[in-house]
Amino acid sequence: MQPVTMYTGAFCPYCTMAKRLLSAAGVAEIKEIRVDKNPADFAEMQQLSGQRSIPQIFIGDTHVGGFTDLYALQQQGRLNDLLNPQP
Numbered sequence: 001m002q003p004v005t006m007y008t009g010a011f012c013p014y015c016t017m018a019k020r021l022l023s024a025a026g027v028a029e030i031k032e033i034r035v036d037k038n039p040a041d042f043a044e045m046q047q048l049s050g051q052r053s054i055p056q057i058f059i060g061d062t063h064v065g066g067f068t069d070l071y072a073l074q075q076q077g078r079l080n081d082l083l084n085p086q087p
Contacts, residue, residue, distance in 0.1 A: 002060035002083055007045040009036040014067040015055040
């Protein structure tokens with residue numbers, strides 16, 4: 001399974017929903033980076049994603065986007081393929 005990294009913040013309902021969706025998809029571990037605690041992490045998130053909103057989700061080296069993008073992948077049946085690429 002590809003590693004999942006999520007840039008998050010405190011009291012973020014979309015972050016919570018994204019974590020629940022990933023958990024339901026079988027993701028046991030998410031590397032969570034709290035951008036509200038460290039301005040350097042926020043700057044890194046902006047540089048990597050081109051976005052200022054949270055969450056920003058990465059599966060492996062692929063920038064998925066926010067919760068809405070993650071949900072769309074799941075609805076299209078493409079999330080599992082991204083999490084578990086075939087060799």
